[in-house]
Amino acid sequence: MARIGVFTCWCGENIARTVDVDQVSAAIAKLPGVRASVNYKYMCSDPGQALVREKIAAEQLDAVVVASCSPHMHLRTFRKTAEAAGVNAYRVEMANIREQCSWVHHDRAAATAKAVDLVRIAVAKVRWDEALEPIRVPVTRKALVIGGGVAGIQAALDIADAGYQVALVEREPSIGGKMAGLSETFPTLDCSQCILTPRMVDVGQHPRIRLHSYSEVESVSGFVGNFTVTIRQKARYVDTAKCTGCGECWNSCPIKKIPSEFDYRLGFRPAIYIPFPQAVPARPVIDKENCTRLKKGKGCGFCEKKCQAGAIRFDDQDKLVTEEVGAIVVATGFKLYSIGKQQENESRSGYGEYGYGEYKDVIDGLQFERLVSASGPTGGRIARPSDGREPKNVVFISCVGSRDNAKGVPYCSKICCMYTAKHAMLYKHKVHDGQAHVFYMDVRAGGKNYEEFVRRAIEQDGARYYRGRVSRIYEENGKLIVRGADTLAGEPVTIEADLVVLAAAITPAAGVRDLARKLNVGYDEYGFLLESHPKLRPVETASAGVFICGACQGPKDIPESVAQASAAASKALIMLSRDEMTREPEVARIDEKNCAACFACVRTCPYHAIERGEVLTPRGVFVKHTARVNPGLCMGCGTCVSICPSKSADLAGFSEQQIYAELEALV
Amino acid sequence: MSEAFEPKIVAYVCNWCTYLGADLAGTNRLEYPPNVRVLRLPCTGRIDFNLIVKAFEAGADAVLVSGCHPADCHYTSGNYHARRRWIVFRRLLETLGFEMERIHFTWISAAEGKKWQQVVTEITEKTRRLGPYTAYRDLCEAHQ
Numbered sequence: 001m002a003r004i005g006v007f008t009c010w011c012g013e014n015i016a017r018t019v020d021v022d023q024v025s026a027a028i029a030k031l032p033g034v035r036a037s038v039n040y041k042y043m044c045s046d047p048g049q050a051l052v053r054e055k056i057a058a059e060q061l062d063a064v065v066v067a068s069c070s071p072h073m074h075l076r077t078f079r080k081t082a083e084a085a086g087v088n089a090y091r092v093e094m095a096n097i098r099e100q101c102s103w104v105h106h107d108r109a110a111a112t113a114k115a116v117d118l119v120r121i122a123v124a125k126v127r128w129d130e131a132l133e134p135i136r137v138p139v140t141r142k143a144l145v146i147g148g149g150v151a152g153i154q155a156a157l158d159i160a161d162a163g164y165q166v167a168l169v170e171r172e173p174s175i176g177g178k179m180a181g182l183s184e185t186f187p188t189l190d191c192s193q194c195i196l197t198p199r200m201v202d203v204g205q206h207p208r209i210r211l212h213s214y215s216e217v218e219s220v221s222g223f224v225g226n227f228t229v230t231i232r233q234k235a236r237y238v239d240t241a242k243c244t245g246c247g248e249c250w251n252s253c254p255i256k257k258i259p260s261e262f263d264y265r266l267g268f269r270p271a272i273y274i275p276f277p278q279a280v281p282a283r284p285v286i287d288k289e290n291c292t293r294l295k296k297g298k299g300c301g302f303c304e305k306k307c308q309a310g311a312i313r314f315d316d317q318d319k320l321v322t323e324e325v326g327a328i329v330v331a332t333g334f335k336l337y338s339i340g341k342q343q344e345n346e347s348r349s350g351y352g353e354y355g356y357g358e359y360k361d362v363i364d365g366l367q368f369e370r371l372v373s374a375s376g377p378t379g380g381r382i383a384r385p386s387d388g389r390e391p392k393n394v395v396f397i398s399c400v401g402s403r404d405n406a407k408g409v410p411y412c413s414k415i416c417c418m419y420t421a422k423h424a425m426l427y428k429h430k431v432h433d434g435q436a437h438v439f440y441m442d443v444r445a446g447g448k449n450y451e452e453f454v455r456r457a458i459e460q461d462g463a464r465y466y467r468g469r470v471s472r473i474y475e476e477n478g479k480l481i482v483r484g485a486d487t488l489a490g491e492p493v494t495i496e497a498d499l500v501v502l503a504a505a506i507t508p509a510a511g512v513r514d515l516a517r518k519l520n521v522g523y524d525e526y527g528f529l530l531e532s533h534p535k536l537r538p539v540e541t542a543s544a545g546v547f548i549c550g551a552c553q554g555p556k557d558i559p560e561s562v563a564q565a566s567a568a569a570s571k572a573l574i575m576l577s578r579d580e581m582t583r584e585p586e587v588a589r590i591d592e593k594n595c596a597a598c599f600a601c602v603r604t605c606p607y608h609a610i611e612r613g614e615v616l617t618p619r620g621v622f623v624k625h626t627a628r629v630n631p632g633l634c635m636g637c638g639t640c641v642s643i644c645p646s647k648s649a650d651l652a653g654f655s656e657q658q659i660y661a662e663l664e665a666l667v
Numbered sequence: 668m669s670e671a672f673e674p675k676i677v678a679y680v681c682n683w684c685t686y687l688g689a690d691l692a693g694t695n696r697l698e699y700p701p702n703v704r705v706l707r708l709p710c711t712g713r714i715d716f717n718l719i720v721k722a723f724e725a726g727a728d729a730v731l732v733s734g735c736h737p738a739d740c741h742y743t744s745g746n747y748h749a750r751r752r753w754i755v756f757r758r759l760l761e762t763l764g765f766e767m768e769r770i771h772f773t774w775i776s777a778a779e780g781k782k783w784q785q786v787v788t789e790i791t792e793k794t795r796r797l798g799p800y801t802a803y804r805d806l807c808e809a810h811q
Contacts, residue, residue, distance in 0.1 A: 070690045071707070096705070099693030104784075105701045114701040121704065522743055542743055586709075606743045637742035638713030642752070654708055659718060662706055663725035666675060 002127050005036040005061040006119060007052055009043035009068035011098055016041075018102040020112045024067065027116045031123055035059040043068050049081045056085035063087065063126045067095040067119045088131035090585065090653060095122040117666065124665035128658040132585035137632045139225040140326040141576045144169065146217055146515065149177020150558055151550025151565040152331035153199050158569035159329075160208040164576045167323040168203065169212045169231055172261075174279035175200055177333055181262060181276075181366065183373040183380075185558060186422045187453035193375060197278045204280040210323075213281055216511075218320060220518045223609070223633035224545030225326045225581055235316040237286035237294065238272075242311035245282035249303035249312065250274065258290050260377070264367045266385055267377025272303045276375060286312075327545050327572035328519065330529060331565060332512050334551035336364055337401035337408060337505035351400060351407065353472045354502060360386040361480055362473060362500045365419055372426045382430050384499055391498030394427055395482045396420045396438045397470050401505030403441060409505050409526055414555040416503035417444045421454045423501060424463035436463040437495055439470050439484050447557070466493055473500055506555035519546050520607060528554050539568040543607075544583075544635070547571050586653035587634035588641060590627045594648040597625035601640035601649055609633035610640060674728035674794035676703045678787075679718060681710050681745075684735035684776045691780030699784045700791040703731070710734065712745025716756045719770065723803045729769045729794040731786070736774040746774070768797060 006028045010016035021039040029037035036055045040048050043066060055061060064082045068074060071094040079089035095118040105111040141164055145156045148170030156168045168175070179185075180200070182192035203209050218230040238249075253270035260267045262275040269275075271291040274284050292300040293314055304312040339356045356362045361384050363371075374380040384391050398420050401408030417440065424436035436457075443465070445451040457463045468485035475481070479496040486493045508527035516523045520543040522530035529548045532540040539547045547568040550561040575581060590601070592615055602610045613628035627648075629640075638651040650656055680686050686707050692699070708714060711734030722730045732749070740746040753772050761767060771790055775782050 070686075070693075072687065072690060096690070099690040100705055101693075101701070103693035103696055104698055106698060107701070110701045114704075117704060121706070542741075604748060606745070635742055637710040637745045638708065639710065639742070639745045639748050642713055642715035643748065651709070651713065654713060656715075659706065659708075660721060663677070663718075663721055663727075666677065666704055666725055666727070 002033045002063045003035045003059060003061045004033045004063045004065060004123060004126060005052070005055045005059060006034055006038075006065045006067065006123060007043050007048075007055070008037070008039040008097075008119070009048070009066065010039060010041045011068060011102075012041065015068070015098050015102040018105060018108055018111045019097055019115045020108065023112050024097075024115050024119060028119050028123065031120065033127060034123065035061060044074050044077055049077075052078070052081050053085040056082065056087055061087060063091040063129060065093050065095060065119060065122045065126050067097050067115065067122070069098040070094075070096045070100070090132040091126060091129045093122040093126040093129065095119040120665045121662045124661040125658050128655060128661055130652060132652055134582035135585050135587070135631045136580045136582055137223075137225045138580050139575060139578060140227070140324050141165070141579075142167070142323070142325045143327045143329060143572050143576060144227070144229050144323055144325040145329045145331060147177070147331035147333055147550070147552070148172075148175030148203070148211075148213070149331060149333045149550065149561075150179040150196060150199075151333065151561040152177070152329070153196075153203055154562045154565035155329045155331055155549060155569040155572075156209055157199065157202055157206065158566050159572055159576070160206050162569075162573050164208065164573070166209045167212060167229075167231075167325065168209055169215050169217055171214070171216045172275065173214045173236070173283075173285045174275050174281070175203060175211065175213060176276075176278075176280070178366070179558060180278070181264075181373070182369045183376070184422070184426060186418045187447070187449040189422070189425075191374075193278060193373075200278065200280040211281065212321070214285055217515060217518060220328070223630060224583075225575065226632065227325050227328060227545065229323045229325060229328070231321050231323060233319045233321060235288070235318050236283070237288070237291075237313055237316045238284055239311040239313050240281060240283045242309045243283045244309050245274070245284075246308075248306040248308070250284055252302045252306040254300065254302060255290055255292065258287065263370045263377045264364070266363075266367055266370050278375075327547065327575045329565075329568045329572055330515070330519065330521070330546065330548045330552055331550045331568075332509045332515065332552040334506045334555065335509050336366060337507050339364065339400055339502055339504045351502075354397070354400070354470070354500070355473045355475070355480075356502060359473070359475055359480060360384075361391075361498065362502065364502050364504045365416065365423065368423055368501045372423070372430070380430075382427060389498070390431055390434075392431070392434050393495060393497045394434065394436050394499045394501065395470075395480075395495055395497040396423055396436060396501045396503065398438065398440045398503040400502040409507070411526070411555070412444060413503075413506040414444070415506065415557045418447070418450055418453070418557065420501075420503050421445075421457040421463070425457045425461045428461040428463070436461070437482075437497070438463055438465045439468060440465060441467070441469070468493070506551060508552055512552060519543055521546055521548070528552065539564060539571055545575060583632065584636060585631070586636045586651070587631045588629045588636065588638065588649055588651050590629055591648040591650070592626040592628070594646055595626040596646045596648070597627065598645060599627055600643045600645065601627050604639050604643045606637065606639065607633050607635050609635070672795060672798060674702050674791065674799070675726060676729045676731060676787075676790060676794060677722040677725075677727040678703050678705045678731040678733065679708055679711070679714050680705055680731075680775075681734040681741070682707055683710075683741035684739060684774070685733040685783065687777035688775040688779045688783045691777065692783045693780075695780050697780055697784040699787045702791045702794075703787050710740065710742050710745035711749035712740075712742060714749055716752060719756075723769075723800060728797070728800045729771065729790055731771045731773070731790055733773045733775045733786070736776055739776060766797070766800070766802070768793060769800060
């Protein structure tokens with residue numbers, strides 16, 4: 001028979017005003033197994049907790065019920081108190097007689113009767129509470145970072161600088177992400193490459209970072225602290241260990257007119273290439289779709305002949321490598337909403353009326369970045385893609401896809417107001433006699449020195465801002481006719497533009513949903529990854545040990561991405577800094593003798609925490625199949641318990657027996 | 668004077684949404700009838716429909732099951748399992764001629780203290796009108 005102590009709290013007057021606590025204590029004292037039933041003014045205070053400890057010692061209690069506030073408020077407090085006095089922390093229950101009783105009822109007799117019922121239920125439950133020990137899980141003290149943009153770079157460097165190994169996976173041939181392609185950054189106009197490339201070099205040279213470039217995550221297994229990640233290293237056709245990055249190969253490649261992905265098709269690259277001169281690693285890849293030798297299986301081979309290091313490998317193949325890690329940081333970033341007429345795999349209708357993809361001189365914001373960048377296809381000279389002439393009138397349109405329920409996405413992409421102001425400014429700095437026109441819905445410039453920056457674009461650099469939308473863009477006599485509205489002036493506006501720049505909405509990077517499913521991380525209807533709690537756990541996910549940062553979680557600018565990356569790194573470091581971690585032991589278990597091995601639970605478990613196992617005799621002879629819970633992965637939801645047709649699954653802390661006991665206490 | 672009938676209502680609620688919604692009703696001092704007895708479970712996915720039958724067997728006059736709204740489940744999908752099971756179980760009960768007015772299934776989030784108050788108040792009033800649930804006990808007695 002359990003030796004139970006029941007401690008009823010007055011909570012000052014919060015409970016005692018409506019509930020007769022003496023009556024509660026007296027009624028409960030009569031229940032079998034209850035050795036102590038007392039009340040006190042503030043049970044959570046020092047003297048209150050001392051009272052609990054004293055009674056535990058005096059009555060040799062082995063289970064405790066505290067009747068006070070919500071368990072969400074103080075269960076942890078009283079578990080610690082009880083544990084300090086020698087009662088197992090999981091043999092503590094609370095009866096919520098404040099939030100769910102004294103605060104919501106006025107009739108003292110009825111409230112007291114209900115309080116007695118609630119405490120009786122808790123006493124019935126605690127009788128069946130098993131003594132549990134926190135689950136200890138060993139931790140592989142190494143992290144995986146997925147995505148090598150500015151967020152992934154920051155997270156990788158933070159973790160590596162703290163002394164732990166990092167594997168960084170980047171699907172492009174070089175790290176650097178979107179930021180590597182930007183010209184200058186708001187609100188300081190620092191050159192993006194100048195601030196990013198030294199960090200890229202740090203990653204490339206760091207003794208504790210292993211960089212898997214041109215690679216993707218193939219599969220993830222295991223659980224918090226103990227993930228096994230399989231990485232697909234895509235065939236590069238270049239032996240990176242031998243290659244010196246001298247450049248003879250890409251200079252000798254006869255195929256030179258392939259639209260460059262890094263320049264968003266505004267420039268060209270050869271079939272063997274590095275995306276940009278500062279690439280890390282500075283090792284080329286061969287684009288097999290366009291390489292003559294790889295397409296035909298013979299001929300050409302100029303690169304091979306020129307390579308003094310003998311690094312060209314036309315017979316290269318994809319390789320699968322595995323990394324064992326304890327924590328995973330996801331930093332997969334964003335792509336732009338597809339604004340053309342063709343909407344690949346998108347349910348949204350797009351903006352055909354703006355002529356993107358139809359008129360060469362209608363470009364998006366990232367393309368404009370390449371046009372302004374000193375490392376871009378024009379060497380930083382602003383030139384129209386169609387004829388190379390310097391545009392004298394440039395129209396910038398913000399919110400293309402953002403804040404548009406009908407044709408785009410309802411959310412604000414957050415960075416476009418700022419980069420559009422920057423674009424207008426950079427344009428004016430390069431084309432002194434040119435005019436920038438900006439169509440906007442609202443200018444959202446929340447951030448340190450952001451509003452001042454926008455004012456400078458308008459007041460010093462003379463950008464003309466029109467509050468209104470553009471309805472149509474068409475070509476006439478070599479000009480782009482932009483027809484829009486200025487809703488503040490209340491009149492239509494027509495601009496004969498030489499170049500139009502569309503600030504397209506930010507959407508999650510391609511393939512993020514597949515990755516999220518591999519990691520068991522949730523995502524919203526747009527594909528942005530879901531944090532555990534929007535305010536208090538902003539970089540954690542529903543999957544323990546997996547953290548998120550940067551634009552994969554939602555649109556954000558560079559400083560925010562970097563700050564969030566450091567946050568994710570610090571959360572990962574909390575895990576890596578210990579040899580083992582503890583988890584709540586209120587997890588599911590399977591009665592293996594009874595299990596019929598139907599594996600309904602395996603299919604139902606949202607955490608893939610139940611495995612197909614075998615029951616063997618001590619000599620290793622196979623007896624039967626069974627489901628088996630991995631307590632390192634189980635989050636304790638109990639879905640398996642209700643799905644199990646043979647009643648072989650149960651959940652510690654919320655067992656069938658306990659719930660039945662609670663029900664019996666009701667009547 | 669005979670005592671007016673006061674129903675006993677068992678509420679199976681999930682720990683993360685509805686339980687916190689009920690806590691919020693308390694924090695906001697939203698009054699409701701004292702007939703409900705909350706049994707806290709981690710997730711509506713844990714609620715096997717045997718538990719509902721057991722609650723009636725134990726003398727409940729009505730049962731409420733409430734968890735996180737679709738897409739808000741703390742465990743990502745437990746509430747969908749609960750919903751699917753409920754659709755099937757409901758059919759079964761209807762076929763058996765069970766008084767469906769005694770079983771209630773809702774979503775109440777941690778922010779919906781007001782909804783908790785309304786749901787509990789409505790269920791209590793409705794069950795008061797229905798009177799005590801005796802069919803299960805009658806059945807048991809008939810068998811003995």
